[in-house]
Amino acid sequence: MRRDVFQAIADPVRREIIDILSESELSVNEVAERFEISRPAISKHLKILDECGIVSIAKRGRERFCYVNHQNLIPAFLWVEKYHKQWEKRINSFEEYVNQLRNKKDRNE
Amino acid sequence: MRRDVFQAIADPVRREIIDILSESELSVNEVAERFEISRPAISKHLKILDECGIVSIAKRGRERFCYVNHQNLIPAFLWVEKYHKQWEKRINSFEEYVNQLRNKKDRNE
DNA sequence: TTTATATGTAATCATTTAGTTACACAACTG
DNA sequence: CAGTTGTGTAACTAAATGATTACATATAAA
Numbered sequence: 001m002r003r004d005v006f007q008a009i010a011d012p013v014r015r016e017i018i019d020i021l022s023e024s025e026l027s028v029n030e031v032a033e034r035f036e037i038s039r040p041a042i043s044k045h046l047k048i049l050d051e052c053g054i055v056s057i058a059k060r061g062r063e064r065f066c067y068v069n070h071q072n073l074i075p076a077f078l079w080v081e082k083y084h085k086q087w088e089k090r091i092n093s094f095e096e097y098v099n100q101l102r103n104k105k106d107r108n109e
Numbered sequence: 110m111r112r113d114v115f116q117a118i119a120d121p122v123r124r125e126i127i128d129i130l131s132e133s134e135l136s137v138n139e140v141a142e143r144f145e146i147s148r149p150a151i152s153k154h155l156k157i158l159d160e161c162g163i164v165s166i167a168k169r170g171r172e173r174f175c176y177v178n179h180q181n182l183i184p185a186f187l188w189v190e191k192y193h194k195q196w197e198k199r200i201n202s203f204e205e206y207v208n209q210l211r212n213k214k215d216r217n218e
Numbered sequence: 219t220t221t222a223t224a225t226g227t228a229a230t231c232a233t234t235t236a237g238t239t240a241c242a243c244a245a246c247t248g
Numbered sequence: 249c250a251g252t253t254g255t256g257t258a259a260c261t262a263a264a265t266g267a268t269t270a271c272a273t274a275t276a277a278a
Contacts, residue, residue, distance in 0.1 A: 010119035071196040
């Protein structure tokens with residue numbers, strides 16, 4: 001069973017959990033209330049997020065409060081970010097191309 | 110069947126395919142040669158990458174050449190990048206903490 | 219035209235995933 | 249103490265995933 005940040009953020013429910021917990025720390029039930037699926041399903045998602053370090057769970061009384069450790073998203077960030085320049089190049093050359101078309105059009109008017 | 114960039118890059122083989130094709134455009138067989146798994150398996154991975162726009166496949170003769178469209182990684186980049194500041198804050202405060210310790214130690218020496 | 223090569227795809231399979239319900243148990247509340 | 253609440257987990261299920269082998273087809277080469 002793979003358990004890494006890429007697999008963790010592949011699931012839309014888990015991404016939403018991360019989004020929600022980034023707003024405020026919540027108990028397991030408070031997280032589950034925000035979704036249609038059952039509480040055990042959310043519990044499992046939280047376990048997966050916990051296992052790859054993205055979420056930590058702190059016991060306080062009978063509740064468990066969950067919070068995000070954003071720094072564990074860094075490996076995913078770095079992998080994608082290394083292609084940043086390449087899509088910027090593309091977008092710039094697209095903009096250049098559009099500008100060329102615009103200028104040509106302007107000259108023809 | 111979900112087919113989005115997050116699901117596409119969740120698989121390590123697909124990430125490696127993206128890495129390899131970022132170096133140079135390759136035919137399907139040339140991609141497959143670089144992996145232990147069978148050619149049809151690679152074919153399927155390429156199909157998935159194609160379906161979510163990350164890889165395009167151009168027929169030339171009997172070969173099909175594959176190349177990456179990096180701009181289709183942007184949605185994944187944006188989702189992760191929005192937490193950039195939060196882990197930077199963390200890292201900065203860690204560095205601050207380390208510096209405090211250092212200064213304290215310096216004063217004690 | 220025959221043969222070889224490059225590739226896609228169908229059929230199949232084992233494993234993983236994401237969900238469910240039912241139950242156990244610890245910790246608050248009255 | 250008895251009941252309620254918050255949560256984990258086991259058992260189960262359907263669907264998705266990632267791989268394989270076997271076969272079909274198109275194109276190039278002899």
